[in-house]
Amino acid sequence: MEEDPPPRYSILEAAEWPQDGEPQDAAKLNDDGRVEVDLDSKLGRTLTKLIPVPYEEKQVPLTPNDTVCDVQLNIVIQVVGSRGDVQPFIALGNELQLYGHRVRLATHGVFESFVLESGLDYYPIGGDPSELMAYMVKNPGLIPQMKSLRSGEIQRKRAMVAEMLKGCWDSCINDDPISKAPFVADAIIANPPSFAHIHCAQALSIPLHLVFTMPWSSTRAFPHPLANLKYTTTEQNMANYLSYGIVEWMTWQGLGDIINKWRASLDLESVPGTGGPCLAETLKVPFTYCWSPSLMPKPSDWPSNIDVCGFFFRSLPEYTPAPNLDTFLQNGSPPVYIGFGSIVIDDPISMTNMVLQAVKSLGVRAIISRGWSKLGEASSSDEQIFYLEDCPHEWLFQHVAAVVHHGGAGTTACGLRFGKTTTIIPFFGDQLFWGNMVASCGLGPRPIPYRSLSAHNLAEAIRFCLQPEAQSAARDVARRMSHENGVTTAVASFHRNLPLNDMRCHILHSEPAVWRFKKSSKPPIHLSKIAAGVLVEHHRLKLSDLQPYHAHPIFIQNRRWDPVTGTTSSLIGTSTNILKATGDIVYRPYQEFRRVPISQSELKVAESSGALSLSNSSTAGTYSLTSSRAEKSSKLRSTGVAMKGSAKSLGKVVGFWYKGMLIDMPLAMSEGLRAVPRLYGDEVKDHGTIQDWKSGAAFAGKNFVHGMANGFSDIFTQPYKGGQEEGAKGVMKGIAKGTLGVTTKVSSAALGLVAYPAHGMMKSLYTATHSQTKKRILQARIQEGKYLSEYSPKARSDRQSILRNFEAAHRKLVSSASSSSS
Known part of the structure; x- marks a missing residue:
């Protein structure tokens, strides 16, 4: 197809867009957890001017045999999410093993046996998916509800993210937890919510490949699944494209500080606030989407490093049903499956009663999966209702008439694989996306958001699924999907993007x-x-x-759009750092006074001199000082530590000031001036990346020569080019461009002679003083080499x-x- 039209699901969403009210902000949260993006706001209009429409590349079809990889790698697959999120990656890992790769799947501890039984290596990254699912049900969008803030859930979730970031890094270089065999990753595959992927790959200097179940790359074809667009003056394709950046920006605001703090533990510099949100897109990280192109083909503006490969299916498991399940399936018409998998529902009793009322009003048989919410009671099964504890969907869905579930990508794919009509009850994330996708293809009714679910609309949805027209459409999609091999094509995509x-x-x-x-x-x-x-x-x-x-x-660089915003953002960043360090001059001593305990040596001195006596709670390890001598010693020690912390903060104030005035702001101004031609459509020459003082000096030299030569030549070449393209009007434009070019390019060339070498020297200094992670990586690789050479x-x-x-x-x-x- 020369041009892929927007998928039909976006038409369904358009009917849900709010038509009244004028929100003051560019983005706010709806009741269903999706972000309402108002592009008619002042911020929205500004963004439409800053972000250009992407260039369309010629599409190159990907085939399973596209690339032959004969290099055998240590691959770590990092996955955060539910069982449905983990399962596709098990299929991917098994396929990668066929090429001789050693595959380690790093995910939550609850899935350890699931991963090991599949034949993959396993590494725990921490985090509790059931707690995460419960949190997401309460807070389905990017902005938490006030009751979650009051209860402290946000801090617990942030602590969990920090734990998983560390776990993901350890999964790249730690020995196998069971066999103790050394392991250092040669490549990383991850889903975007794992968040650690790009930073681990940067620390190790290895390739990264992202895989996901819903659109996460900017496109003009359709909006971000988590964005509900509202606009009147903005073009639809630009509105769709902007929605991705806004959702990424909001995500980064909640997690950027945690990620940068963790990066510091890896001896990596902080990611700038302007660069963090769209880091994967800026670095052109390869991306594979695991949905069927029969449902939604690859948009025409996605570049060649992005592929749509099809659903990931593992081999059909060998499964023998329990006698009571087998008897239920044999003694009656095919039932309807109803289950919500890993979703943790607040009131499972109410949900059970609602499902039972809907099923009994239709007079159909049903299998209700109890899931993590523990719907119903297994002992309550009868001839019409069977409560299921656990069963592979790949086996079960071949024996049911229709499926009702939360809309997880894996469950949705499995239902469509076997030609089953589908009703989706979305709770959060990509579930509404899959619900709209299913409905747009006539494979089921419109999705019913969890908070809007009732016995009546659930019964109507099941009734829709049992219609012959819908069942015929589902069988047709299954037939087309049977010709796709998503996991094999995805491995080819991974191999094709490896250097x-x-x-x-x-x-x-x-x-x-x-x-x-x-x-x-x-x-x-x-x-x-x-x-x-x-x-x-x-x-x-x-x-x-x-x-x-x-x-x-x-290499992660702080991209500057122009000299004004570049210098301003640098000034704000420097001022913020100075203010924080200034506050720490007072606050850090206060912290030290509260935190510094009495040392064991002080306790021994106090005890030997009779200054220490044990209180009644001595068995709990609490002490009571009966003389002021030990207290005085402790206070003196605390005072020393506090003064040291205060002096350190004062040193930071001075350091931030010098760095900002002498390096950051001149660099931002030079980069902003160098970027100006991009604003009027000209190419900005790439002089490489600055890694140390040598590359900084080389960059400055190239920028000086190019800036001086092109700056002065633009006075003549730009009017000539404009005249050739647009006549007299083009000549006037060319004169304006040439005048602007000689000003910005020459200024950047001159200022860059100081800014770029200074930036390079700072890079060299940072590398010299932050080497612990590099040493750990080298030691891990040495140990693995010794192990491999012997065993x-x-x-x-x-x-x-x-x-x-x-x-x-x-x-x-x-x-x-x-x-x-x-």
Whole structure:
């Protein structure tokens, strides 16, 4: 198709848009948890001017055999969510294993047996999905309700996110919890709610691939599933496109501080507030969406690094039903399945009664899955109602007439796979998206939001699903989906986006390179963990000869739109840091006075001198000082610590001031000036990334030469180009562009001679003083190399070829270096 029309589900949503009222803000929360985005507001109109419509790339169809990957990787798959979120990734992991990859699935502890039974490695990241589901039911959108703020749920959720961030990082470099075999990730696959993915990949300099069940990449074809658009003057395609950035921005406001605090523990610099929301899109991280293109094809404005591959299905499980379930299915017409899986409902008794009333009013048979909410009682099953504890959907859905559920992607896909009409009761997240998708294709009624559910509308929805027309449409979709192989195509998408040529070991081509061996001016030899382990073991080289090799470095930069907003944001950031550090001059001593306990040495001194006596609660470990000597000692110690904290905060004030005035603001001004041509459609030349003082100086030199040459030449070239394209009108535009160009480009060139080298020196200083994480990564890779060289079958079988290939490569480099010298 040359142009993909917006999917029909957006038409259904349009009927739900509010038609009255003029909200004052660009975004607010609706009762159903979705964000109402008002693009007629002042902020909304400003955003339409700042964010350009994306360029459309020519679509290249992806086939399962698109890329052959012969490099065997350690892949960690990071998943946050319910069982339905984890299950597709198990299918993906099993498929990746067929290519020789070692796959570790990192998720919540409750899914440990589920993952291990599938044959994948498992790593716990913490977090309680049942608590998360309960929170999301109460707070279905991005903004929490006031009662959740009062009860402290927000702080608990933020603490859980911090725990999962740490768990995701540990899953990249920690040994296997069961076998104790070393593991260091060579690539990361993740769903976006895991949040740690990009930052872990940056710390390790490895490829990242995101996989999700609902649209998360900006497109003009349809709005973000969590956004309810309201606009009159903005074009629809731009409104759709802007909704993604607004939802990302709101998410970052709630979690950005937690993520940046965690990044500091990895020795990574903070992500700027302007860059955090759309980080994956800015870095062009590959993305695979696991829904059927038969339902919604890939939008034409999604670039080649984004693929729509089809649903992920695991192999049909071998399952023998319990005798009572088998008897129920055999003794009557096919029942309707009703269940809400991992959703935790506040009032399960009321929900059970509502479901029973709807089912009995229709006179149909039903299987009610008790789920995490524990609907009904298993002992209450009869000839019409069967309460189900647990059963694979892949088996059960082949024996039912229709399905009613919460709209999780996995459950929805499973129902459609077997041609079952579907009623979706969305609670939060992508569930409304799937409900609208099903309804737009005639496979079920319009979704019924959980808060609007009643026995009457549930009965009407089930009645719709039992109609012959709907059942025929569901069978037709199942037939089309049977020709898709989503998980195989997704693996091809993952392989296609890997930088395989840069990742390959020069000695053992089937292994990824993590080291480089380089001496003098010779080109480096890239070595894998196995190859390096074998070579060190046989004394062909020493560990000191190896340097870390970064196969896929990731650089996060603070992008500036123009000199005004760039300098202003830098000034605000500097001022905020100075004010916070100034407050800490007083606040940190107060904290230290409250926090510093009496040390054990002080207790011993007090006890030996008779200054300490135990109170009646001594068994609880509480002490009572009967003389002021120990108290005085403790206060002196607290005073010293407090003064140290105050002095440190004062030093931060001075440091922030100098850094802001001498580095950050000149850099923001220079970058803003350099970006001005982008505002009127010209290309801004990429001079690379600044990583240290050398690259900073090189960047400044290139920017100076380019800025001076192009700045002055624009006075002549821009009017000429404009005249060629638009005649006299174009000449006038060209004169304006040329005048603006000579001002901004020359100014950026001159200012950049100071700003960019200074920025590079700060990068070098930061790297030199923040090296603990790098040391931990190097040590983990050394340990895995030793382990593999001793226990890996590949190391034993390829030992001689590794030694032989290294000697040959080394001789070739020596010969090449000698020829160059002569």
